[in-house]
Amino acid sequence: xxxxxxxxxxxxxxxxxxxxxxxxxxxxxxxxxxxxxxxxxxxxxxxxxxxxxxxxxxxxxxxxxxxxxxxxxxxxxxxxxxxxxxxxxxxxxxxxxxxxxxxxxxxxxxxxxxxxxxxxxxxxxxxxxxxxxxxxxxxxxxxxxxxxxxxxxxxxxxxxxxxxxxxxxxxxxxxxxxxxxxxxxxxxxxxxxxxxxxxxxxxxxxxxxxxxxxxxxxxxxxxxxxxxxxxxxxxxxxxxxxxxxxxxxxxxxxxxxxxxxxxxxxxxxxxxxxxxxxxxxxxxxxxxxxxxxxxxxxxxxxxxxxxxxxxxxxxxxxxxxxxx
Numbered sequence: 001x002x003x004x005x006x007x008x009x010x011x012x013x014x015x016x017x018x019x020x021x022x023x024x025x026x027x028x029x030x031x032x033x034x035x036x037x038x039x040x041x042x043x044x045x046x047x048x049x050x051x052x053x054x055x056x057x058x059x060x061x062x063x064x065x066x067x068x069x070x071x072x073x074x075x076x077x078x079x080x081x082x083x084x085x086x087x088x089x090x091x092x093x094x095x096x097x098x099x100x101x102x103x104x105x106x107x108x109x110x111x112x113x114x115x116x117x118x119x120x121x122x123x124x125x126x127x128x129x130x131x132x133x134x135x136x137x138x139x140x141x142x143x144x145x146x147x148x149x150x151x152x153x154x155x156x157x158x159x160x161x162x163x164x165x166x167x168x169x170x171x172x173x174x175x176x177x178x179x180x181x182x183x184x185x186x187x188x189x190x191x192x193x194x195x196x197x198x199x200x201x202x203x204x205x206x207x208x209x210x211x212x213x214x215x216x217x218x219x220x221x222x223x224x225x226x227x228x229x230x231x232x233x234x235x236x237x238x239x240x241x242x243x244x245x246x247x248x249x250x251x252x253x254x255x256x257x258x259x260x261x262x263x264x265x266x267x268x269x270x271x272x273x274x275x276x277x278x279x280x281x282x283x284x285x286x287x288x289x290x291x292x293x294x295x296x297x298x299x300x301x302x303x304x305x306x307x308x309x310x311x312x313x314x315x316x317x318x319x320x321x322x323x324x
Contacts (some may be wrong), residue, residue, distance in 0.1 A: 001027065003028065003113045004030040004092045004094075005031055005032065006033075006085065006098065007019070008080075009056075011048035013051035014053045015237060016055050018236065020234075022103065022106070023098070024060070027063070029064060031064050031067070032067045032087070033056055033066070033093075034084025035069070036071050036075055037072050037075070040277045063137060068251065079210075081099075082166050085097060085104075089162075093157065094158065096109070096153070096155045099151075100237075102152045103231045103234045103235075104130070104153060106258060107232065107260045108153065108232040110274065111232060116155055118264070124224045125225070127155075128155040128156075129149055129154055129225055130152075131152070131235070131289075132228065132230065132231040136274075139228060139229035141229070143228045144227050144229070144274070145271075146225050146270055149215055149218055153169060153232075153233045164217050165217070167201065168200050171220065173197040177190045177216065177218060178195055179222075193216065196216070230259055231255065232255055234255070235252050238251070310322055
Protein backbone atom coordinates (compact mmCIF):
# COMPACT_ATOMS: atom_id res chain seq x y z
CA UNK A 1 0.00 0.00 0.00
CA UNK A 2 1.11 3.55 -0.73
CA UNK A 3 -0.16 5.29 2.41
CA UNK A 4 2.61 5.87 5.01
CA UNK A 5 2.10 4.33 8.45
CA UNK A 6 3.44 5.48 11.81
CA UNK A 7 3.74 2.85 14.56
CA UNK A 8 4.07 4.26 18.10
CA UNK A 9 5.88 1.89 20.48
CA UNK A 10 7.55 1.66 23.86
CA UNK A 11 8.25 -1.54 25.83
CA UNK A 12 5.69 -4.16 24.77
CA UNK A 13 7.35 -6.53 22.28
CA UNK A 14 4.48 -9.05 22.22
CA UNK A 15 1.95 -6.34 21.31
CA UNK A 16 4.30 -4.95 18.66
CA UNK A 17 4.70 -8.39 17.12
CA UNK A 18 0.95 -8.89 16.74
CA UNK A 19 0.26 -5.41 15.34
CA UNK A 20 3.30 -5.31 13.07
CA UNK A 21 2.35 -8.73 11.68
CA UNK A 22 -0.90 -7.17 10.42
CA UNK A 23 0.95 -4.17 9.00
CA UNK A 24 3.40 -6.54 7.31
CA UNK A 25 0.55 -8.19 5.38
CA UNK A 26 -0.18 -4.80 3.75
CA UNK A 27 3.49 -4.17 2.88
CA UNK A 28 3.39 -0.38 3.04
CA UNK A 29 6.08 1.33 1.01
CA UNK A 30 6.83 3.70 3.92
CA UNK A 31 6.85 2.71 7.58
CA UNK A 32 7.73 5.12 10.39
CA UNK A 33 8.42 3.80 13.88
CA UNK A 34 8.79 6.01 16.96
CA UNK A 35 9.70 4.58 20.33
CA UNK A 36 9.98 6.22 23.73
CA UNK A 37 13.15 5.60 25.71
CA UNK A 38 13.50 3.49 28.83
CA UNK A 39 12.65 5.14 32.13
CA UNK A 40 15.72 6.10 34.13
CA UNK A 41 16.95 3.28 36.32
CA UNK A 42 14.41 0.80 34.96
CA UNK A 43 16.32 -2.29 33.81
CA UNK A 44 13.16 -4.06 32.64
CA UNK A 45 12.39 -1.10 30.37
CA UNK A 46 15.87 -1.24 28.89
CA UNK A 47 15.48 -4.93 28.06
CA UNK A 48 11.95 -4.60 26.66
CA UNK A 49 12.82 -1.54 24.57
CA UNK A 50 15.60 -3.51 22.90
CA UNK A 51 13.27 -6.49 22.37
CA UNK A 52 10.83 -4.20 20.56
CA UNK A 53 13.61 -3.03 18.25
CA UNK A 54 14.56 -6.64 17.56
CA UNK A 55 10.96 -7.45 16.56
CA UNK A 56 10.92 -4.50 14.17
CA UNK A 57 14.23 -5.55 12.64
CA UNK A 58 12.94 -9.12 12.24
CA UNK A 59 9.50 -8.42 10.76
CA UNK A 60 10.18 -5.50 8.42
CA UNK A 61 11.47 -7.73 5.63
CA UNK A 62 9.52 -6.47 2.62
CA UNK A 63 10.61 -3.73 0.17
CA UNK A 64 10.01 -0.72 2.40
CA UNK A 65 11.48 2.61 3.39
CA UNK A 66 11.83 2.21 7.17
CA UNK A 67 12.33 5.36 9.26
CA UNK A 68 12.93 5.19 13.01
CA UNK A 69 12.85 7.72 15.82
CA UNK A 70 14.25 5.97 18.88
CA UNK A 71 14.33 8.28 21.89
CA UNK A 72 17.34 8.04 24.21
CA UNK A 73 15.36 9.29 27.19
CA UNK A 74 11.83 8.62 28.38
CA UNK A 75 9.52 11.43 27.34
CA UNK A 76 6.31 9.94 28.72
CA UNK A 77 2.84 9.17 27.35
CA UNK A 78 2.18 12.79 26.37
CA UNK A 79 5.38 14.28 24.92
CA UNK A 80 6.46 10.90 23.50
CA UNK A 81 3.58 10.40 21.04
CA UNK A 82 3.52 14.13 20.34
CA UNK A 83 7.16 14.04 19.23
CA UNK A 84 6.53 10.99 17.06
CA UNK A 85 3.40 12.32 15.36
CA UNK A 86 5.04 15.72 14.75
CA UNK A 87 8.04 13.97 13.17
CA UNK A 88 5.71 11.85 11.02
CA UNK A 89 3.71 14.77 9.63
CA UNK A 90 6.86 16.77 9.01
CA UNK A 91 7.73 14.07 6.47
CA UNK A 92 4.37 13.06 4.98
CA UNK A 93 1.29 14.88 3.70
CA UNK A 94 -1.11 12.31 5.13
CA UNK A 95 -0.93 8.94 6.81
CA UNK A 96 -2.10 6.32 9.28
CA UNK A 97 -1.11 6.45 12.95
CA UNK A 98 -1.19 3.27 15.05
CA UNK A 99 -0.27 2.59 18.65
CA UNK A 100 1.29 -0.78 19.40
CA UNK A 101 -1.77 -2.19 21.17
CA UNK A 102 -4.25 -1.56 18.35
CA UNK A 103 -4.89 -4.77 16.43
CA UNK A 104 -6.59 -3.90 13.11
CA UNK A 105 -9.01 -5.69 10.86
CA UNK A 106 -7.41 -6.04 7.39
CA UNK A 107 -10.05 -3.65 5.98
CA UNK A 108 -8.78 -0.89 8.28
CA UNK A 109 -5.96 -0.03 5.90
CA UNK A 110 -8.07 0.20 2.75
CA UNK A 111 -10.73 2.14 4.67
CA UNK A 112 -8.18 4.76 5.74
CA UNK A 113 -6.50 4.92 2.35
CA UNK A 114 -9.74 5.47 0.46
CA UNK A 115 -11.07 8.14 2.85
CA UNK A 116 -7.75 10.00 2.99
CA UNK A 117 -7.96 10.39 -0.77
CA UNK A 118 -11.70 11.16 -0.89
CA UNK A 119 -11.61 13.98 1.69
CA UNK A 120 -8.10 15.36 1.17
CA UNK A 121 -9.41 18.65 -0.22
CA UNK A 122 -12.34 19.02 2.17
CA UNK A 123 -11.51 21.61 4.87
CA UNK A 124 -14.26 20.27 7.16
CA UNK A 125 -13.29 16.61 7.44
CA UNK A 126 -9.97 16.39 9.29
CA UNK A 127 -9.78 13.10 11.20
CA UNK A 128 -10.63 9.46 10.39
CA UNK A 129 -11.57 7.23 13.33
CA UNK A 130 -11.48 3.44 13.22
CA UNK A 131 -12.48 2.40 16.76
CA UNK A 132 -15.98 2.13 18.17
CA UNK A 133 -16.36 1.66 21.91
CA UNK A 134 -20.15 1.90 21.84
CA UNK A 135 -22.40 -0.30 19.71
CA UNK A 136 -25.18 2.30 19.70
CA UNK A 137 -23.37 4.20 16.94
CA UNK A 138 -25.30 3.31 13.80
CA UNK A 139 -24.90 4.51 10.21
CA UNK A 140 -27.04 3.93 7.14
CA UNK A 141 -23.84 3.91 5.08
CA UNK A 142 -20.33 2.63 5.82
CA UNK A 143 -19.50 5.61 8.03
CA UNK A 144 -20.93 8.77 9.54
CA UNK A 145 -19.70 12.10 10.86
CA UNK A 146 -19.00 13.41 14.34
CA UNK A 147 -17.27 16.14 16.33
CA UNK A 148 -15.27 13.52 18.25
CA UNK A 149 -12.08 11.62 17.64
CA UNK A 150 -10.88 8.35 19.15
CA UNK A 151 -7.14 7.79 19.20
CA UNK A 152 -5.29 4.48 19.11
CA UNK A 153 -5.46 3.88 15.37
CA UNK A 154 -6.53 6.68 13.06
CA UNK A 155 -5.67 8.58 9.90
CA UNK A 156 -5.32 12.28 9.12
CA UNK A 157 -3.57 14.91 7.04
CA UNK A 158 -0.61 17.11 7.89
CA UNK A 159 -2.93 20.12 8.15
CA UNK A 160 -4.90 18.36 10.90
CA UNK A 161 -1.87 18.26 13.19
CA UNK A 162 -0.70 21.81 12.49
CA UNK A 163 -1.26 24.01 15.53
CA UNK A 164 -1.43 21.14 18.02
CA UNK A 165 -0.18 22.26 21.44
CA UNK A 166 0.29 19.87 24.36
CA UNK A 167 0.07 22.70 26.91
CA UNK A 168 -2.76 24.68 25.22
CA UNK A 169 -0.76 27.88 25.48
CA UNK A 170 -2.73 30.94 24.43
CA UNK A 171 -6.12 29.18 24.34
CA UNK A 172 -8.84 31.29 25.98
CA UNK A 173 -10.79 28.73 28.01
CA UNK A 174 -13.98 30.79 28.27
CA UNK A 175 -14.13 31.52 24.54
CA UNK A 176 -13.40 27.86 23.89
CA UNK A 177 -16.33 26.87 26.11
CA UNK A 178 -18.63 29.01 23.97
CA UNK A 179 -17.26 27.35 20.85
CA UNK A 180 -17.92 23.85 22.19
CA UNK A 181 -21.42 24.89 23.22
CA UNK A 182 -22.08 26.21 19.72
CA UNK A 183 -20.85 22.94 18.17
CA UNK A 184 -22.50 20.44 20.50
CA UNK A 185 -25.53 22.37 21.81
CA UNK A 186 -24.80 20.72 25.15
CA UNK A 187 -24.08 22.89 28.20
CA UNK A 188 -22.89 19.99 30.35
CA UNK A 189 -20.39 19.04 27.70
CA UNK A 190 -19.16 22.60 27.17
CA UNK A 191 -18.59 23.00 30.92
CA UNK A 192 -16.70 19.71 31.12
CA UNK A 193 -14.30 20.68 28.32
CA UNK A 194 -13.88 24.16 29.75
CA UNK A 195 -12.74 22.62 33.04
CA UNK A 196 -10.44 20.23 31.19
CA UNK A 197 -8.73 23.14 29.36
CA UNK A 198 -8.04 24.91 32.66
CA UNK A 199 -6.74 21.70 34.20
CA UNK A 200 -4.32 21.06 31.30
CA UNK A 201 -3.09 24.66 31.20
CA UNK A 202 -2.21 24.56 34.90
CA UNK A 203 -0.63 21.12 34.88
CA UNK A 204 3.09 21.87 35.29
CA UNK A 205 4.14 18.21 35.48
CA UNK A 206 5.15 16.07 32.52
CA UNK A 207 1.79 15.30 30.97
CA UNK A 208 0.89 11.64 30.53
CA UNK A 209 -1.73 12.25 27.86
CA UNK A 210 -2.18 14.00 24.54
CA UNK A 211 -5.62 12.83 23.37
CA UNK A 212 -7.56 15.44 25.36
CA UNK A 213 -5.47 18.15 23.72
CA UNK A 214 -6.11 16.61 20.30
CA UNK A 215 -9.86 16.67 20.85
CA UNK A 216 -9.64 20.28 22.04
CA UNK A 217 -7.58 21.11 18.94
CA UNK A 218 -10.26 19.57 16.70
CA UNK A 219 -13.01 21.50 18.50
CA UNK A 220 -10.98 24.69 18.17
CA UNK A 221 -10.57 24.22 14.41
CA UNK A 222 -14.24 23.25 13.88
CA UNK A 223 -13.13 19.92 12.49
CA UNK A 224 -15.48 17.09 11.59
CA UNK A 225 -14.37 13.49 12.07
CA UNK A 226 -15.39 10.23 10.42
CA UNK A 227 -16.70 7.26 12.41
CA UNK A 228 -17.04 3.81 10.83
CA UNK A 229 -20.32 1.90 11.07
CA UNK A 230 -18.46 -1.08 12.58
CA UNK A 231 -15.46 -1.45 14.86
CA UNK A 232 -12.17 -1.91 12.96
CA UNK A 233 -9.72 -1.95 15.88
CA UNK A 234 -9.37 -4.29 18.85
CA UNK A 235 -7.39 -2.76 21.71
CA UNK A 236 -5.21 -5.57 23.08
CA UNK A 237 -3.49 -3.31 25.60
CA UNK A 238 -5.92 -3.62 28.50
CA UNK A 239 -3.55 -5.54 30.76
CA UNK A 240 -1.00 -5.06 33.51
CA UNK A 241 1.52 -3.66 31.00
CA UNK A 242 -0.69 -0.71 30.08
CA UNK A 243 -0.16 2.77 31.52
CA UNK A 244 -3.75 3.99 31.28
CA UNK A 245 -5.40 0.68 30.37
CA UNK A 246 -4.21 -1.66 33.10
CA UNK A 247 -7.80 -2.74 33.82
CA UNK A 248 -10.33 -3.66 31.13
CA UNK A 249 -13.43 -1.49 31.44
CA UNK A 250 -15.25 -3.09 28.51
CA UNK A 251 -13.31 -1.28 25.78
CA UNK A 252 -10.57 -3.87 25.39
CA UNK A 253 -10.43 -6.78 22.96
CA UNK A 254 -13.66 -5.83 21.21
CA UNK A 255 -14.59 -7.80 18.06
CA UNK A 256 -13.64 -6.32 14.69
CA UNK A 257 -15.50 -6.47 11.39
CA UNK A 258 -14.97 -5.91 7.68
CA UNK A 259 -16.17 -2.69 6.08
CA UNK A 260 -15.08 -2.82 2.41
CA UNK A 261 -16.26 -1.93 -0.15
CA UNK A 262 -17.24 1.45 1.28
CA UNK A 263 -20.67 2.92 0.73
CA UNK A 264 -20.31 6.69 1.07
CA UNK A 265 -22.95 8.97 2.62
CA UNK A 266 -24.46 11.65 0.39
CA UNK A 267 -24.07 14.53 2.87
CA UNK A 268 -21.70 15.57 5.66
CA UNK A 269 -24.06 15.87 8.62
CA UNK A 270 -23.24 15.46 12.32
CA UNK A 271 -26.05 13.85 14.33
CA UNK A 272 -25.73 15.58 17.71
CA UNK A 273 -28.00 13.12 19.52
CA UNK A 274 -25.97 10.18 18.26
CA UNK A 275 -22.78 11.97 19.31
CA UNK A 276 -24.13 12.51 22.82
CA UNK A 277 -25.29 8.91 23.29
CA UNK A 278 -22.50 6.98 21.65
CA UNK A 279 -19.40 9.12 22.20
CA UNK A 280 -19.89 11.45 25.15
CA UNK A 281 -21.97 9.07 27.27
CA UNK A 282 -19.05 6.75 28.10
CA UNK A 283 -17.25 9.71 29.72
CA UNK A 284 -20.02 9.98 32.29
CA UNK A 285 -21.20 13.56 31.86
CA UNK A 286 -23.25 13.57 35.07
CA UNK A 287 -25.99 16.02 35.92
CA UNK A 288 -26.24 19.60 34.74
CA UNK A 289 -26.07 20.84 38.36
CA UNK A 290 -22.91 18.84 39.04
CA UNK A 291 -21.32 20.16 35.85
CA UNK A 292 -22.10 23.78 36.72
CA UNK A 293 -20.66 23.40 40.25
CA UNK A 294 -17.54 21.73 38.83
CA UNK A 295 -17.18 24.53 36.27
CA UNK A 296 -17.48 27.26 38.94
CA UNK A 297 -15.04 25.51 41.27
CA UNK A 298 -12.45 25.06 38.51
CA UNK A 299 -12.78 28.70 37.45
CA UNK A 300 -12.28 29.95 40.99
CA UNK A 301 -9.45 27.55 41.76
CA UNK A 302 -7.34 28.16 38.66
CA UNK A 303 -7.87 31.91 38.60
CA UNK A 304 -6.29 32.12 42.08
CA UNK A 305 -9.49 33.70 43.30
CA UNK A 306 -11.37 33.19 46.52
CA UNK A 307 -12.02 29.53 45.76
CA UNK A 308 -8.29 28.87 45.55
CA UNK A 309 -7.58 30.77 48.78
CA UNK A 310 -10.33 28.93 50.66
CA UNK A 311 -9.07 25.58 49.44
CA UNK A 312 -5.50 26.38 50.47
CA UNK A 313 -6.75 27.57 53.88
CA UNK A 314 -8.71 24.33 54.32
CA UNK A 315 -5.69 22.20 53.40
CA UNK A 316 -3.51 24.13 55.86
CA UNK A 317 -6.01 23.59 58.68
CA UNK A 318 -6.37 19.87 57.87
CA UNK A 319 -2.60 19.45 57.75
CA UNK A 320 -2.29 21.13 61.18
CA UNK A 321 -5.04 18.93 62.63
CA UNK A 322 -3.48 15.73 61.28
CA UNK A 323 0.00 16.62 62.61
CA UNK A 324 -1.51 17.51 66.00
